[in-house]
Amino acid sequence: MCNTSLHAFLEALPKAEHHMHLEGSLEPELLFELAAKNDITLPSSDPAFASPECLRKRYENFQNLDDFLSYYYIGMSVLIDKADFEALAYAYFAKAASQNVRHAEVFFDPQAHASRGVELSTIVESFSRAQERAAVDFGMTTKLIMCLLRHLPLYEAMEMFSQARDGGYYANGTLAGVGMDSSEAPFPPPLWKDLYDVAKELDIRRTIHAGEEGPPLYVSQALDILDVERIDHGVRALTEGDDALVARLASSKTLLTLCPLSNVRLNCIDSIDSFPLRRLINSGIRFSINSDDPAYFGGYILENYCALQDAFNLSIRDWEAIAKGAVLGSWCTEERKEQLLIEIKDVADKWSRESEKE
Incomplete structure (x- = not known):
């Protein structure tokens, strides 16, 4: 945990998380x-x-x-029945709630389970029950985003997407969007244009992991070719000096869902000190801080907040702006956004007043 006087404030600050793989919380x-x-x-x-x-x-x-993914997929192999998936998701929601995550938009990888004979309905219905429990037990709102795997053939991704569509999971709101993850560099965005075109025609929210392994060009292609609304990662666009792309992301208010501890563990950056936080703040990019695969990368969302605080010594108002930006980039209702923004302001105002007295 952070070694500064703001640790208690960071604990109390209402948070929104957008980049967390449920399987990565195992x-x-x-x-x-x-x-x-x-x-x-x-x-x-x-x-x-x-x-x-x-x-x-x-x-x-x-x-x-x-290297990480090899262990990640071994871990997935222990998830078999509905009770397993529900236990996994509820354990994450309970942990997140303990760190005052008020809204969470979480990923899952159905293709990795389908290869073991696990039906999409088993996964989605189990996660949905965990979501319902989290709403009752913690007052947490949640969204479920299905991710497809880039290292598998396109036709398999299209089949899984069609299962979700034909099963009514998008029409009834069970699934909030579609994304894509796994190995990045060998599988450029043009490969997935047909899939994302179908999602756009159906008015399904779209995101993609980009700019973790791949260069800034990967992010640009995801925006231009796939017309995504959100970029998961994007750290290399900020660390490799692509000023035009940074300006574009800032002006479009495209949310970057960034994962500092993950970036260090996977050697995307040398250390937390190398995380481009100041550039994010100064450029006006909308971003959120997230845990990615917390069981594998050494921390949940609060640990990521604390690591950044230790490295950059941000103010209460800096963190208020980060928390508000995360909410504004969320896919929850406008009513829920307004509620969360009020909660954030109330906490920030309280701690700001108390710090002024000291």
């Missing part, structure tokens, strides 16, 4: 528990799977995105 203890329950054999040749503690230690030393 803590090692739950992974081992579900593996035993479902009779899943974990790789005995890998010493990381000797215990939850060994696995967590291994997570501290990913070499790159693909």
Whole structure:
């Protein structure tokens, strides 16, 4: 946790999270528990799977995105039935609520489960039950975004998207949008134009992981060719000096969903000090701070906030602006946005008054 006087304020600050993979919140203890329950054999040749503690230690030393993904997909293999998926999602919502996340828009990867015979309906209905419980138990609003996997053939992504569409999950609001993740560099945006064109025709919200591995051009192509409304990551556009793209993102108010601890763990940046926070603030880009895959990257949303505070020593008003920008970029209702903006202002005003007294 952060070592500054603002730690308690950061805990109290209402938060919106937009970049969190539910499968990425699978803590090692739950992974081992579900593996035993479902009779899943974990790789005995890998010493990381000797215990939850060994696995967590291994997570501290990913070499790159693909190294992480190899463990990520092994972890997914323990998720089999409805109870597993509901337990996974509810555990995240409970943790997020404890860090005062008031609205969460979360990803899931159905293709990775379909290859093991898990039906889309099993996943979506289980996550929906967890969402309903989170609304009752924590007063949290949530949205579910289906992500498709770039390293798999386009026709498989189209089939999964069609299942979701034909199953009525978009029409009834169960799914809030479509995104795309997994390995980035070898799979440029033009490959996915047909899929995103269909989503746009159906008025489905669209986002994509871009600018984590790939260069700023990847982000530009996602905007120009796929007409996405949001960029998940985009950090390389800010660290590699693409001024025109930065100006474009700022003027369009395209939300960047950034993940500082993830960027460090995956060697996208050298350290938290290298995270382009000042450029984000000074350029006027709308962004949110998120946890990505918190079980793998060393922290949930509050840990990401605290890491940035330790590195950049922001003010209460800086954090108020960041929190408000995250809400404004959300896909919740305007009424919910107004409610959250009031909550943020109230907390910021309270802590600002108290700090003035000191």
